[in-house]
Amino acid sequence: MPLYSTATLGELAQVLARPRIRMKYGLTDADIRTLIDLVLLRGEDVTPVTRVTVCRDPRDDVFLEVALAGKAERIVSGDDDLLTLHPFRGIPIITPAAFLAELKRQRSSPLLSKLTPGPFSAIIAP
Numbered sequence: 001m002p003l004y005s006t007a008t009l010g011e012l013a014q015v016l017a018r019p020r021i022r023m024k025y026g027l028t029d030a031d032i033r034t035l036i037d038l039v040l041l042r043g044e045d046v047t048p049v050t051r052v053t054v055c056r057d058p059r060d061d062v063f064l065e066v067a068l069a070g071k072a073e074r075i076v077s078g079d080d081d082l083l084t085l086h087p088f089r090g091i092p093i094i095t096p097a098a099f100l101a102e103l104k105r106q107r108s109s110p111l112l113s114k115l116t117p118g119p120f121s122a123i124i125a126p
Contacts, residue, residue, distance in 0.1 A: 001042065001043060001044055002039050002042065002043035002044070003043060003044050003046045003066050003067065003070035003072055004039055004040075004043045004044070004045060004046065004066065005045065005046055005047065005048060005062065005065075005066050006045075007062045007066075008062055008063055008066055009036060009039065009040075011059065011062070011063075012035075012036070012039070013032060013036055016032045016035065017032060044070060046066045046069045046070035047069060048062065048065035048066055048068070048069045049068075049069050050065060050068050050069065051065065052064045052065045052068070054085065054088075055081050055082065055085065056081045056084070057079075057081040060079060060081050060082050063075060063077070063082060064082075064085070064088055067088070067091050068089065068091075072091055073091070073092075074091060074092045074093070074094055074099070075088065075091055075092070075093040075094070076094055076095070076096055076099045077093060077094075077095070077096075078095055078096055083095065
């Protein structure tokens with residue numbers, strides 16, 4: 001389940017709206033709104049309780065704060081400022097490609113799919 005806060009949703013929307021990202025993935029305003037709505041619908045709103053100031057980019061600290069407060073099992077990000085902190089306080093920080101590979105392995109293994117209780121918690125950082 002995706003974990004989010006108001007601040008992380010704002011950052012996600014801002015990154016997705018960048019012209020370079022919109023062109024690369026062919027995103028429309030409706031696509032971005034749909035993604036945000038999906039996170040709101042399927043995710044868990046988390047209020048950070050611990051202030052973190054460890055990231056090279058201070059705007060990314062909020063993702064670490066949400067991960068800690070929500071007891072995330074992993075942080076999914078393509079941001080080098082976050083990836084360089086892997087693992088952060090025991091929470092793996094993985095790329096989107098690594099996350100998708102994990103999902104594929106989990107879904108393709110009959111034994112693993114029986115042992116794994118379902119979707120895991122993750123914070124998605126752009």
